Amino acid sequence: MSALDTLSRLPRASVEFANVILTTPDAAIGRTPRDVIWTHRQTTLYRYRSTVRSHPLPVLLVFALINRPEIFDLRPGNSFIEFLLDEGYDVFLVDWGEPDEEDADMGLAEFVCDELHWAVRETLRCAGEDELTLLGWCIGGTLSAMYCALNPGGPVRNAMLLTTPIDPSDSLYARWVGGDQFDVDLIAESYPAIPGAGIDWANKLMKPVTNYVTTYRRLFQAILEGRDPRESYQAMAKWVADNPPFPARAYREWITWMYKENRLVAGRLRLRNRRVDLSEIEQNLLVVTAGADHIAPPGGTVPLLDLVASEDVTHLDRPGGHIGLMAGSRAKHEIWPELADWLGERSGR
Amino acid sequence: MADDRESPTPAEQVARLYEQAESQAAKSSERLVGSHGFASLLGQLAENTAALTKLGNDGMDLVIRNLRVAGRRDVIRLARQLARTEDKLERVLQELEEVRDQLRDRDGQAPGATSARASRRARSGDATGNGAPAGPSPAKRSGQSRRAGKDGGDQSGQPPGS
Numbered sequence: 001m002s003a004l005d006t007l008s009r010l011p012r013a014s015v016e017f018a019n020v021i022l023t024t025p026d027a028a029i030g031r032t033p034r035d036v037i038w039t040h041r042q043t044t045l046y047r048y049r050s051t052v053r054s055h056p057l058p059v060l061l062v063f064a065l066i067n068r069p070e071i072f073d074l075r076p077g078n079s080f081i082e083f084l085l086d087e088g089y090d091v092f093l094v095d096w097g098e099p100d101e102e103d104a105d106m107g108l109a110e111f112v113c114d115e116l117h118w119a120v121r122e123t124l125r126c127a128g129e130d131e132l133t134l135l136g137w138c139i140g141g142t143l144s145a146m147y148c149a150l151n152p153g154g155p156v157r158n159a160m161l162l163t164t165p166i167d168p169s170d171s172l173y174a175r176w177v178g179g180d181q182f183d184v185d186l187i188a189e190s191y192p193a194i195p196g197a198g199i200d201w202a203n204k205l206m207k208p209v210t211n212y213v214t215t216y217r218r219l220f221q222a223i224l225e226g227r228d229p230r231e232s233y234q235a236m237a238k239w240v241a242d243n244p245p246f247p248a249r250a251y252r253e254w255i256t257w258m259y260k261e262n263r264l265v266a267g268r269l270r271l272r273n274r275r276v277d278l279s280e281i282e283q284n285l286l287v288v289t290a291g292a293d294h295i296a297p298p299g300g301t302v303p304l305l306d307l308v309a310s311e312d313v314t315h316l317d318r319p320g321g322h323i324g325l326m327a328g329s330r331a332k333h334e335i336w337p338e339l340a341d342w343l344g345e346r347s348g349r
Numbered sequence: 350m351a352d353d354r355e356s357p358t359p360a361e362q363v364a365r366l367y368e369q370a371e372s373q374a375a376k377s378s379e380r381l382v383g384s385h386g387f388a389s390l391l392g393q394l395a396e397n398t399a400a401l402t403k404l405g406n407d408g409m410d411l412v413i414r415n416l417r418v419a420g421r422r423d424v425i426r427l428a429r430q431l432a433r434t435e436d437k438l439e440r441v442l443q444e445l446e447e448v449r450d451q452l453r454d455r456d457g458q459a460p461g462a463t464s465a466r467a468s469r470r471a472r473s474g475d476a477t478g479n480g481a482p483a484g485p486s487p488a489k490r491s492g493q494s495r496r497a498g499k500d501g502g503d504q505s506g507q508p509p510g511s
Binding site: 002003006040041100101102103104105114118121125172175176177179181182183186187189190191192202205206207208209210213214217 | 358359360371374375378379382383385388389391392393395396399400402403406421424425428429432435436439443446
């Protein structure tokens with residue numbers, strides 16, 4: 001493209017760029033039809049029905065507390081849930097909802113021992129099965145690992161943990177919040193529900209130029225070159241900007257136990273007076289790490305592989321970022337089929 | 350043709366230079382935010398923001414309380430009472446379902462099936478650790494949802510157990 005061409009396209013591209021940014025909140029995400037199965041406080045359990053169900057074992061998806069679970073169902077044609085349904089799975093999703101100040105008393109024990117435990121119960125009842133596959137991503141993976149450790153021999157047959165922090169002592173987060181300079185007690189006391197925007201800001205600050213400059217430059221460049229990035233950009237941008245608050249007690253426990261004291265991997269984390277012992281995990285285990293993950297670096301996940309008692313352990317380390325690995329444009333053709341292959345072999349009666 | 354490809358236009362050169370500069374800036378900024386000095390600064394910034402928010406909220410609460418108007422704290426107290434009631438209701442519902450399943454097992458199923466299910470329950474244990482009903486207990490319901498959700502309603506259109 002000549003300089004003159006570029007100049008002549010600039011005004012139109014600028015208007016379109018502004019339009020894409022301004023209409024992002026209107027993007028439609030999480031469109032796959034679903035039923036509400038169970039609710040408790042802010043938590044909702046959804047069911048997505050497959051029309052070609054071929055695997056008896058249902059899959060229960062658990063996402064983090066700091067973003068919405070719609071990342072599993074970003075947009076038609078690029079939805080992990082849609083992919084699982086096409087593969088013949090009965091899919092359930094735990095949505096932690098939008099906690100508010102009245103949920104400040106929700107700690108990790110409430111999420112693992114009540115909400116997740118009951119969601120598993122309801123999933124089994126609804127699917128009419130005795131076992132299920134638990135797929136946790138990010139903090140959802142850590143909560144799932146805790147659940148499996150507390151329920152050895154329980155109803156979880158397969159555990160799939162995606163970009164999950166287990167030993168985050170070497171992460172950038174640990175440098176920020178693990179030391180004495182970060183007073184998590186004061187913050188949890190001041191904010192009964194830690195504002196999602198604050199957590200989003202901190203996440204973006206980990207790669208400031210990439211998040212605040214490169215993203216927009218690439219969008220503008222794509223528009224200038226005549227490509228149409230609207231759909232993919234808006235879906236992801238809308239999801240990224242939608243950050244529910246983090247209940248203060250869960251936040252305090254998460255930061256203290258994981259980043260300041262690193263209790264989980266040391267076997268010193270207790271929920272309701274029961275030790276969360278990762279060596280109790282005996283499910284078929286798939287651990288997925290992303291090579292360029294700066295939020296849950298692979299080095300903070302792989303210690304799990306040596307701790308668990310599972311006889312069937314698989315580790316996939318693939319190029320990509322914390323979210324991009326599973327929700328990027330290449331995920332559908334790269335990581336999803338690998339997950340489906342692993343799961344398919346372990347989902348029969 | 351080949352020569353054209355080898356010599357980039359001035360616009361392409363500018364674009365390439367800009368991308369290089371951006372890439373350098375990205376690396377430098379990541380080094381900066383990864384430093385202990387930045388972590389200290391971030392910690393203090395978070396503390397200051399939290400302390401200011403707390404001061405503001407406490408002051409506002411005091412004003413509203415003195416005006417004898419229900420404030421945020423009162424709403425939260427009410428919401429927590431509701432949440433506690435919902436917790437209790439959930440546990441009662443689970444107990445009820447357990448009893449109903451046991452009755453159904455006893456009345457309508459072969460002895461072999463009953464014992465298999467009982468053994469599965471015993472195996473699954475109780476992770477709540479607070480005296481809540483025992484672990485997930487599967488009940489064959491052919492995909493029928495259990496009870497009405499916030500916005501979903503009972504999928505069967507019938508009361509549970511009907």
